[in-house]
Amino acid sequence: MTDRILDSVLEKSGARLDRALQRSPDMRLREYGVVMSVGEGFIRVRGLPHMGIDELVYIDTRERRVPGLVYNLDSGEAGIILLDEEQYVEAGDEVHRTSDILSVPVGEQLLGRVVDSIGRPLDGKKPLAANETLPVERPAPPIMHRSPVETPLQTGIKVIDALFPIGRGQRELIAGDRQIGKTAIAVDTIINQHDKGIICIYCGIGKQKAAVARVIADLREHGAMDYSIVVSAGSEDPVGLQYIAPYAATSIGEYFMERGKDVLIIYDDLTWHARAYRELALLLRRPPGREAYPGDIFYIHSRLLERSTRLKEEHGGGSLTALPIVETQAQNISAFIPTNLISITDGQLYLSPELFQKDVMPAIDAGKSVSRVGGAAQRPAYRSVTKKLRLAYAQFEELEAFSRFSSRLDEDTRKTIERGRLIRESLKQPQFEPLDIGEQMLLLLALISGLMDDIPLDRIEKAKREIREIYREHSDELNQKIDWQEDITEEERTYLLDLAETVLESLKKEQEHAET
Structure with missing residues (x-):
């Protein structure tokens, strides 16, 4: 009698399992583990014998599903990095595999x-x-x-x-x-x-x-x-x-x-x-x-x-x-x-x-x-302009440190230091004011060619603003005339220098007038 009841139960269970598998052909078994201890930002887990490094797992807590990243695989347990607050996780919570690596x-x-x-x-x-x-x-x-x-x-x-x-x-x-x-x-x-x-x-x-x-x-x-x-x-x-x-x-x-x-x-x-x-x-x-x-x-x-x-x-x-x-x-x-x-x-x-x-x-x-x-x-245009600039600036920084120990400097050293200070002042730039290539080239050409040598350091900032303004006034014309991706020709260099000189000459005259 007992055997017949057991056979009947097994037959009904098997029928139910068959129906469930027919309805959900993608159904699969899932591995579960148990949280053994909770640390600051990590947990230790028992179980999950088939999980791998960098696999994404989920901890089923009372409040939410907390994601974790498998980090350590030790004998009998695993160390998992939590990707959410550890306050939600408690010892005894279930952990299940996703069989996927962490993705974004x-x-x-x-x-x-x-x-x-x-x-x-x-x-x-x-x-x-x-x-x-x-x-x-x-x-x-x-x-x-x-x-x-x-x-x-x-x-x-x-x-x-x-x-x-x-x-x-x-x-x-x-x-x-x-x-x-x-x-x-x-x-x-x-x-x-x-x-x-x-x-x-x-x-x-x-x-x-x-x-x-x-x-x-x-x-x-x-x-x-x-x-x-x-x-x-x-x-x-x-x-x-x-x-x-x-x-x-x-x-x-x-x-x-x-x-x-x-x-x-x-x-x-x-x-x-x-x-x-x-x-x-x-x-x-x-x-x-x-x-x-x-x-x-x-x-x-x-x-x-x-x-x-x-x-x-x-x-x-x-x-x-x-x-x-x-x-x-x-x-x-x-x-x-x-x-x-x-x-x-x-x-x-x-x-x-x-x-x-x-x-x-x-x-x-x-x-x-x-x-x-x-x-x-x-860009070739930069290379042709900045060769001398890099050398002059490097020489200045080296000499500036030594010049502090001596009050008497020869003429060449003094000129190198003065030019270096001019370069450093010209390369200053406030935040949120990035310059496009044309503005930079016009300023660097004026600096390298010596057009800014006679301008006092306290007026360099004004000179830079004036050069930016004149570039913006002629930007359409300059962009049509000059290919900034290529090396600048001698004719284009002369044109740019003439443009910068018109601004800087007026500044020099203002300075001379102020001094007199």
Whole structure:
């Protein structure tokens, strides 16, 4: 009797299972694990025997489903980085696999938006429709798919475009102490792309919400948000979001690059990214190395920055230009993280506190800054004008330091120092005033040719304004007459110098009149 009842129950259960499978042919078994302990930004889990590194998992809590990233696979348990606040998670909560690696939404829908590291909107607008996603961690393009860096990326900042040119596909580090203008250079570069067809991504890592909000407000005020995307993982966010933020931002940029577009990405800043990674590694008991950073701290930044490149036409033809930012302490450019990044990147712009205190903005130290791509990514018009400028400025900075120890200088040294001060004053530039190539060329030509030698330093600012105004008055005519992409002919040079001289002569007469 009992056997017949058991057979009947089994038969009915089998029939129900068959009906369920017919209705849901995609039904599949799912692995579950259990949270054993909760830490600051991470959890330890038992179970899930088949999960892999970098897999996305979900923790089913009472209030919400919390995403997590598999980070450690130890004997009998796994360490998982939380991508949401740990306050929602408790020991005993269930964890289930997704069998997918962590991905981020990509596409044109992101333009003008502010999102976090996994694509959740932070600007109060509607959620993003995930029509297409890309893995957060992706291999860098192979060497054979890459093209030489030859096309310039104009920053609109005279001292950079003239002395340390940046090319599309290059990685140029911005280094300097805190509150010295590193982010200002990045924001000005984004603003200058308004008519260049370049998509810009600003990735804020470990920054205060007020600082990121200020950057967004500046971009909106200057009309730059239309072609920009902001990915933010602030200091208040879980450390896991700070860790994956630059990788997610790079995947968003790669979507556009692989479709033939040029992309500029700012990582602000990788010092905080390294600290976030160190925090995670120490919490999850990975062995510490130098300065308590884990042994693969170099690798996490090299695999990130290696993804920036310029692709050959047959592989998309786009480019991803990276401007990573790193914070130094007490001008120590040889510290662990800055030296790592200097060795990975194609040059660095070093901002000097001494120049900043002298009100030289941007405070770029020409002696410690370099662009390893150099003239290959500079327009021929610039190259012909800036050769002498770079040499004169470098000689001046070297002599200026020694001249403090001597009150008696020979005539040649005195002239070199005076000319260097004139160059430095001419290269000063306020924030939010990027210059196009024609304005820069007119000013640099006037400077190199000696037209500005007799103007006192306190009137250089007025001279620069006058030159900008006369360029804008004749901009249509100049752009028709001169191809700024090519080398300037002798006739074009003479025409530009005559234009600048008309302005500067009137300034000199005003000065003479004031002195008499």
